Amino acid sequence: MHHQVHVSPEHKDLLCFFWWKNGDLDKEVIEYRIAVHLFGATSSSSVAIFTLMKTADDNELELGSDAAKFVKNDFYVDDGLKSVPTAAEAIQLINSSKATCMKGGFKLHKFLSNSKEVLAASPEEMAGCIKSLYLGKHSLPIERTLGVEWCVESDSLQLRMNLSSKPVTRRGILSTVSSIFDPIGLVSPFILNVKRILQDLCKDSVSLDDAVPENMKSRWEQWRNELHLLKQVKIPRCYKPEAFGEIKAVDFHHFSDASQEGYGQCSYIRLINGQMHCTLVMAKSRVAPLKAITIPRLELATAVVSVRVHTVLRRQLNYHDDKEVFWTDSKVVLGYICNDTKKFHVYVANRVQQIRDETSPAHWKYAETENNSADYASCGMPV
Structure with a gap:
């Protein structure tokens, strides 16, 4: 996304770097200026997002307000999430959004929908391998969408649990808890139980790498033994x-x-x-x-x-x-x-x-x- 946005000529001197002439290591090192926004520059994300929003504003009258609203209201950096009532509306929105983004030099692709009808009607470069793999006999996949796992086939949200062996210390417990990403609190009552354990460890001045006292250890093991059951929790997306x-x-x-x-x-x-x-x-x-x-x-x-x-x-x-x-x-x-x-x-x-x-x-x-x-x-x- 960043590389689709050019740097203003007066700002190019702020993005200089040294490299060998024509990439030949035997030649002299010369100074180059980066012509597009790059990963790592603090300004890149905000400039790219501003450009995407400006693209939607400039083309709203020509390509329709629905596509412009989608780009302005339903994008998080370069990920767009939208739900519409019918497959026909989704197909129309895909085509108009793609045309809108292309006006600003942004190629909308890597598209996924819970409707096979929408996938079948989507441009090949947008649906990608999903279209060829899943429109036949196969079920639609499980995808990560802004950190949350989305089971496309059942159209439900779930949590991905990657349990790894951690020492029974405050640091190990904190690491396990931090691996559970639950931004809208769907399982927050369960997470509260382990937060209490961590609070009690802080109250007892247990350092990060000290062994957890036995009474706390039994509470932790009981909580951790339930953790794998979160895989069975599925919440309808709609x-x-x-x-x-x-x-x-x-x-x-x-x-x-x-x-x-x-x-x-x-x-x-x-x-x-x-x-x-x-x-x-x-x-x-x-x-x-x-x-x-x-x-x-x-x-x-x-x-x-x-x-x-x-x-x-x-x-x-x-x-x-x-x-x-x-x-x-x-x-x-x-x-x-x-x-x-x-x-x-x-x-x-x-x-x-x-x-x-x-x-x-x-x-x-x-x-x-x-x-x-x-x-x-x-x-x-x-x-």
Whole structure:
């Protein structure tokens, strides 16, 4: 991607290097200037992304707004991810997006879809070996998409586990945990359990390479023995079930909860079309801070996390006129949020202000503890 963007003539002197004339090691070393942006320069990524966005803007009228919106809103550097209702729309979007990118000198390729109809209609250079290998008898592959494993055949998300032997030290545990990439928190209640182990090791001042005490070791081994079961966890990629029909209304429901061990939240989307369908969208789990803090304050901190997640989802998901509801099992937190007269201490006042900036008290409701699904996010659970 970087090499498709030329460097401005006045900036070429900043990208100089020495090399042998015509690549002959027996000849003298001369100075060259790089004419295109290169890997390693701090500016390359931002310049290339700006050029891609400018390409979409310049060609929006000629090649259509759908392709321009796709390039501007659904690309992460050089990876584009998009979901559309029908195969015909996907094929049209592929062709228009390819033409749009080519206007700026970017060749869109290495394409993959969960629809064999779309793959069959895609240009050969875009579908590549996938087209020739899988359109016949074979199942579609498992691909890594921005760090998450996507089983194309079943159209589901899953986690790839590469278990390797690590010493039972704080460093070894941290290395294993860091190898689990779960950006939207689909298995965060399970990860919370090992975060508690790491926190306890820090609290006991166990150094990075010291052997873990026996009581911690048994907890770690129990957690690690469950780790391979994550391979069996599959989450449907699409929020909407197949043949659900046209969506009439969309609700977001955000649950938050806190305990002595941790605090967390989970966000669900509810699609309404005569019938209703709910699915998990995003979750977060965090260990409670080492410094003692009251449960009501932890509950308030969790409510702030829910609001931040809601802000992210509103920005990223293309739903309009959606309704949001925030649920908590803490009446103290509801009292904080609904209060308009009493002055609070700085800790409470700051967090209430953050909540009120993004939501109104009418959005907040009480949920009984047994009906609060964020209890899993705050207490943890096995696979």
